[in-house]
Amino acid sequence: MRPVRAPSTGWLALVLATTTPAQAADSAAAHRAWVDYALHCQGCHLPGGEGMAGKVPAMRGALADFLKVPGGREYLVQVPGVATAKLSDADVARLLNWLVRAMGPDLPAGFHDYQTAEVATLRAHWLRSPGPVRKDLLAAIAALPARR
Amino acid sequence: MNRPDMNRIDRITEIMARSAARNSSRRSFFGRLGAWLTVGTVAPLLPVSRAYAAKGPQALQPQEQGDPTSCDYWRYCGIDGFLCACCGGSASSCPPGTEPSPITWVGTCRNPVDGRAYIISYNDCCGKAACGRCQCGRDEGATPTYQPSTSNDLDWCLGTQAGIAYHCSTSVVLGPAD
Numbered sequence: 001m002r003p004v005r006a007p008s009t010g011w012l013a014l015v016l017a018t019t020t021p022a023q024a025a026d027s028a029a030a031h032r033a034w035v036d037y038a039l040h041c042q043g044c045h046l047p048g049g050e051g052m053a054g055k056v057p058a059m060r061g062a063l064a065d066f067l068k069v070p071g072g073r074e075y076l077v078q079v080p081g082v083a084t085a086k087l088s089d090a091d092v093a094r095l096l097n098w099l100v101r102a103m104g105p106d107l108p109a110g111f112h113d114y115q116t117a118e119v120a121t122l123r124a125h126w127l128r129s130p131g132p133v134r135k136d137l138l139a140a141i142a143a144l145p146a147r148r
Numbered sequence: 149m150n151r152p153d154m155n156r157i158d159r160i161t162e163i164m165a166r167s168a169a170r171n172s173s174r175r176s177f178f179g180r181l182g183a184w185l186t187v188g189t190v191a192p193l194l195p196v197s198r199a200y201a202a203k204g205p206q207a208l209q210p211q212e213q214g215d216p217t218s219c220d221y222w223r224y225c226g227i228d229g230f231l232c233a234c235c236g237g238s239a240s241s242c243p244p245g246t247e248p249s250p251i252t253w254v255g256t257c258r259n260p261v262d263g264r265a266y267i268i269s270y271n272d273c274c275g276k277a278a279c280g281r282c283q284c285g286r287d288e289g290a291t292p293t294y295q296p297s298t299s300n301d302l303d304w305c306l307g308t309q310a311g312i313a314y315h316c317s318t319s320v321v322l323g324p325a326d
Contacts (some may be wrong), residue, residue: 035325038267043254
């Protein structure tokens with residue numbers, strides 16, 4: 001056979017590679033967050049976060065709105081179901097960062113991910129009576145301009 | 149930059165490419181490509197495909213061994229109740245005339261076939277009197293009721309429209325946990 005110098009196929013390897021290491025890490029973190037959601041949240045909030053009217057608050061299409069009003073970011077950590085979950089502070093941060101994106105709606109401009117230290121500080125002061133806080137936050141969310 | 153891993157990928161890709169070039173012609177390649185495109189276009193029109201799509205994405209289901217009517221069955225590691233597989237249903241479906249509770253407790257069990265941990269949703273079936281067959285209480289990972297999200301002592305039928313009458317429990321595999 002006539003010897004032929006094959007062209008470099010490095011580009012092909014790049015094309016064939018489906019994920020970069022960063023994407024793989026993101027994917028692994030997302031899977032871990034989903035597992036934590038399944039084990040610690042969805043028993044009541046249901047797999048899609050739809051909740052049950054009058055019994056379990058819906059997160060689907062609503063969760064990220066809490067990030068748009070003062071106190072909402074803190075509330076998502078300090079609500080008892082999150083604050084007292086059998087998860088580490090790092091696990092809670094990872095779960096919330098995944099959940100606010102998964103449930104939507106759009107994140108507010110300038111949103112930055114929850115950090116482990118922030119979660120630890122907030123959990124130390126979790127809400128024993130979340131009802132009134134939640135009511136005020138929902139009123140503030142309802143008053144947001146140009147809500148879709 | 150000389151990267152050994154890229155060189156190895158280069159060599160492997162070259163071998164595969166040369167092998168493919170020796171063993172196939174462009175004409176046959178385009179013929180097969182056309183066939184696959186046709187199949188890919190027509191397959192979604194088949195009723196089986198549409199029925200699958202209507203149910204939404206399905207969780208990866210593991211290979212399983214064992215008897216779903218036995219308390220030793222791998223999925224039941226955290227269960228506490230009557231096995232629906234003994235009550236006219238199955239390990240993952242409610243008997244006729246009962247309604248699955250949407251709210252539930254969720255845990256993990258290790259599948260002995262592949263050694264992997266899977267997330268199991270223990271959904272109660274509700275609306276009829278207690279089945280009374282195949283009582284099974286293994287309780288692995290279950291917590292007291294003051295930690296309700298992982299307690300199997302609660303009557304999860306509270307979440308149904310059918311009322312709080314508990315009939316039996318299912319163990320639905322949601323997906324791999326690791």
